[in-house]
Amino acid sequence: MSAQRSGRTAVTGIGVVAPNGLRTDAYWKSVREGVSVLDRITRDGCGHLPLRVAGEVRGFDASAFIEETFLVQTDRFSHFAMAAAGAALDDAGLSGKAAGSPYSVGVVTAAGSGGGEFGQRELQKLWGQGSRYVGPYQSIAWFYAASTGQISIRGGFKGPCGVVASDEAGGLDAVAHAGRAVRRGTDVVVVGAAEAPLAPYSMVCQLGYPELSTAEDPAVAYRPFTSRARGFVPAEGGAVLVVEDADRARRRGTAIRATVAGHAATFTGASRWDRSREGLARAIQGALDEAGCAPEEIDVVFADALGTPEADRAEALALTDALGPHGTRVPVTAPKAGFGRAYCGGPLLDIAAAVLAMEHGQVPPTPGVFDICHDIDLVTTRARPAELRTALILSRGLMGSNAALVLRQGEQA
Amino acid sequence: MSNTELTVQELSALMKKAAGVTVDPQDLTARVDTPFAEFGVDSLGLLGIVGELENRHGRALPTDAERCKTPRDFLDLVNGALTTGG
Numbered sequence: 046m047s048a049q050r051s052g053r054t055a056v057t058g059i060g061v062v063a064p065n066g067l068r069t070d071a072y073w074k075s076v077r078e079g080v081s082v083l084d085r086i087t088r089d090g091c092g093h094l095p096l097r098v099a100g101e102v103r104g105f106d107a108s109a110f111i112e113e114t115f116l117v118q119t120d121r122f123s124h125f126a127m128a129a130a131g132a133a134l135d136d137a138g139l140s141g142k143a144a145g146s147p148y149s150v151g152v153v154t155a156a157g158s159g160g161g162e163f164g165q166r167e168l169q170k171l172w173g174q175g176s177r178y179v180g181p182y183q184s185i186a187w188f189y190a191a192s193t194g195q196i197s198i199r200g201g202f203k204g205p206c207g208v209v210a211s212d213e214a215g216g217l218d219a220v221a222h223a224g225r226a227v228r229r230g231t232d233v234v235v236v237g238a239a240e241a242p243l244a245p246y247s248m249v250c251q252l253g254y255p256e257l258s259t260a261e262d263p264a265v266a267y268r269p270f271t272s273r274a275r276g277f278v279p280a281e282g283g284a285v286l287v288v289e290d291a292d293r294a295r296r297r298g299t300a301i302r303a304t305v306a307g308h309a310a311t312f313t314g315a316s317r318w319d320r321s322r323e324g325l326a327r328a329i330q331g332a333l334d335e336a337g338c339a340p341e342e343i344d345v346v347f348a349d350a351l352g353t354p355e356a357d358r359a360e361a362l363a364l365t366d367a368l369g370p371h372g373t374r375v376p377v378t379a380p381k382a383g384f385g386r387a388y389c390g391g392p393l394l395d396i397a398a399a400v401l402a403m404e405h406g407q408v409p410p411t412p413g414v415f416d417i418c419h420d421i422d423l424v425t426t427r428a429r430p431a432e433l434r435t436a437l438i439l440s441r442g443l444m445g446s447n448a449a450l451v452l453r454q455g456e457q458a
Numbered sequence: 459m460s461n462t463e464l465t466v467q468e469l470s471a472l473m474k475k476a477a478g479v480t481v482d483p484q485d486l487t488a489r490v491d492t493p494f495a496e497f498g499v500d501s502l503g504l505l506g507i508v509g510e511l512e513n514r515h516g517r518a519l520p521t522d523a524e525r526c527k528t529p530r531d532f533l534d535l536v537n538g539a540l541t542t543g544g
Contacts, residue, residue, distance in 0.1 A: 114498045117478035177513055180476070181502040 051292040054224035054305040056455070058137025058287030059397050060129035062239060064100035064280050064384040069132065072394075073401040077428050079410035081383040083263040083278060090245040095259050096252060098266040099243055100280030100385030112199075118182035119195055120160025121281075125239035125390075126192035127199060129285035133235065134200070137287035138299050149232035151204030152197040153223045154285075155215035157240055157388035157442075160187035161247030168246075196235055196285075204231045212442025214310060216283075216392030217450045221308035223288050232293060237285030238389035251279060254443055255316060256353050264413065269350035269379055270357050272418040277352040280381070283390025284397040300457055303400045306435070307336030307451040314445040318351070322359035322366065324447035325349070325439060329367035332437070332449040340368040343375050343451075344433045345408050347395040348423075349441045350379035351386075360439065361419035376408045376431060378424045383412030392440040396452065399436040403454045406430055463537045464511065466490070469529060472510055477503030490530040504532075515540065 059069050065082045066072030075082070086092075086099050102125065107116055110128035119127070130152075134140040164187030170178040185191055190208040197206050205226045209219040216238045223236035242251065251257055258276030260266035267278045294301050309331025313324035333340065349360055365372035380398050381391055402408055407428040417423045438450045470483040477499045481489075489497075494504055501524070508524045520539050526532035 113478035113480065114503075115478070117476070118502070177509060181505040181509065184502070 049292055050290040052228055053291040054227050054288050055291040055294045055301040056286050056288055056303045056305065056400060057294050057299050057301060058133040058135070058139065059284065059302065059400060060132025060136060061284045061394065061397050062102060062105065062125045062129045063282040063284070063394055064102050067102070067105055069136070069397065072397065075383070076380045076398050076401070076409045077405070077407060079383060079412040079427060081412040083266060083383065083385060085263065086243060088243050091243065091248055094245065094248050094252070096248050096257060097259065097261050098263045098278050100278065100387070101243055102281040115195060115199060118186055119191060120163035120186050121241035122160050122239055123186070123192040123195050125241060125282050126154060126237065126285060127195055129237055129239055129283060130196045130200070130235050133237070133285040133287045139233065139287060145232060147201050147203040149204055150200070150202040151226050151231045151234045152193045152202050152206045153209065153219050153226070153234055153236045154193045154196070155209040155211070155219035155238040155389040156189035156192065157213060157215070158242060158247060158250065159189045160191055160241070161250070162241060162244035163187050165244060165246035192239065200235070202235065204234070211310070212444045212446035213386070213388050213391055214440040214442045214446040214448035216389040217308060217438060217440050217448040218310050220286065220288070220305060220396065220450060224305050227288055227290050233287060233289045235285060235287055237283060238393045239283030239285070240388045240390045241281050242279050242388060243281055256351060256356070256443060258352065267352050267382055267385065268414055269348070269352040269382055269411070270361070270419050270421070270423055271414055271416045273416070274352045274354050274357055278385045280385025280387040280391070282387050282394070284393035286393070286396065301455040303403060303455045304453045305450065306453045307332040307334065307338060308448065309335065310446060310448040312445050313447060315443065317445060318353065318356040318359050321356065321441055321447055322363045325360060325363035325441065325449070326366035328447045328449040329363065329437065329439070332451045333367070336451040338435060338451055340371045342435045343368060343371065343437045344431065345399070345402060345436050346375055346377040347399050347436065347438045348377050348379045349439045350381060351441060356441070357419060361421045364421060373420050374422060376424050376429060377421045378408055379411045380409050382414055392438060395438045395440070396450065399438055399452055400455070403433040403436060403452070406432055408433070463541060464533060466533070469533065472507045473497065473499055476506035476510055479503070486529060491528050493527050494529065511536065
């Protein structure tokens with residue numbers, strides 16, 4: 046066995062590619078200021094579809110981050126993931142060098158839909174020109190596991206690898222999975238999720254979701270926890286973390302940005318938002334139990350904020366069910382109201398925001414939301430200064446998964 | 459379609475298109491015995507090159523084509539097949 050381990054999973058690197066920031070620092074600035082970047086969808090071939098507003102990642106030049114040999118064989122969702130992974134490894138001080146054996150580094154991603162744009166292009170060749178015109182990289186580029194595979198190949202990482210396909214909340218489940226790999230002895234796990242759901246085929250796949258907001262006006266399209274909640278808007282992008290054992294991080298002298306203290310997940314059925322109240326409450330209780338955390342210790346909640354009246358009500362009630370009276374007093378926020386829900390990437394972006402919020406002692410606001418109609422202390426308008434030691438991150442998926450994750454404040458190197 | 463030989467220039471362009479590998483034709487000529495893998499062309503990349511050539515010439519290439527290790531092996535095999543008309 047290697048050197049002594051604490052059994053605590055430390056976050057030592059963060060990489061973000063989001064609609065409101067192509068780098069972690071730009072993302073935090075937008076989140077802290079409560080900037081909304083929701084806008085009309087401009088991507089090619091999407092103009093005729095009845096989904097109008099989303100959070101697009103604009104100005105992202107994949108070739109600035111990723112070698113062409115990787116670009117030709119990957120979809121946009123993997124481009125985001127590889128760029129974010131590179132940034133996270135840089136942040137952790139692990140870029141360009143395998144930390145010991147290549148088998149000591151693993152990769153886990155969560156994925157909600159895979160590489161829809163790449164897949165559509167090749168399927169159009171299949172039906173338009175014939176099977177001989179389908180490129181061989183179709184065999185890998187559009188699968189859920191593509192980003193895990195490409196991050197591991199690109200970095201030379203041969204440790205435990207996997208992909209979690211458990212709905213949007215899988216973004217939190219993936220981080221818990223990475224934590225288990227670390228506890229079992231893997232030195233470092235690169236874990237995250239990024240999605241690219243704004244392409245014609247991918248968008249058509251979403252049109253059947255009753256929770257999707259098809260509003261034309263970006264200012265009103267996604268207003269969770271208000272009486273005018275009318276659904277959610279999708280987003281591109283996501284975030285990747287580097288996690289490792291806390292003692293290992295201390296030994297190599299790197300800052301522990303946060304620790305992953307607890308997680309739990311439940312399942313309550315697709316679009317059964319009334320039932321998600323109990324599912325979410327039980328996930329919160331499970332995460333608190335694993336973290337050894339009392340409800341009153343939670344200093345901030347990053348809400349799932351689906352944005353339909355029924356789902357928002359269930360989440361607000363779940364907070365009180367699980368946290369008691371503290372559930373109506375703890376500051377709650379939903380930065381994603383300003384840039385959309387990036388499916389599995391969404392919970393990772395919330396984790397990134399929560400770590401940054403704890404580091405800066407500020408609860409970021411929920412953009413564009415003023416008229417709250419639930420009994421929660423939703424932070425709006427501007428960031429609220431607060432000492433934040435413990436954060437709770439919630440996520441639900443359209444297919445019925447619920448998950449909760451408890452993060453604890455980090456420590457300097 | 460034509461039976462013209464595959465040149466190093468064309469192979470260089472195909473490596474760029476199918477596998478994202480940029481190699482100057484002169485450099486490729488000089489390193490014609492260097493394995494494809496060292497240029498960054500993996501097995502799927504070579505398969506893509508074979509598919510592109512088959513579509514261009516409207517005929518199948520020998521199955522060994524996608525298993526060639528070096529540009530020289532590949533050029534010899536492909537040009538042998540294309541020029542014999544077999």
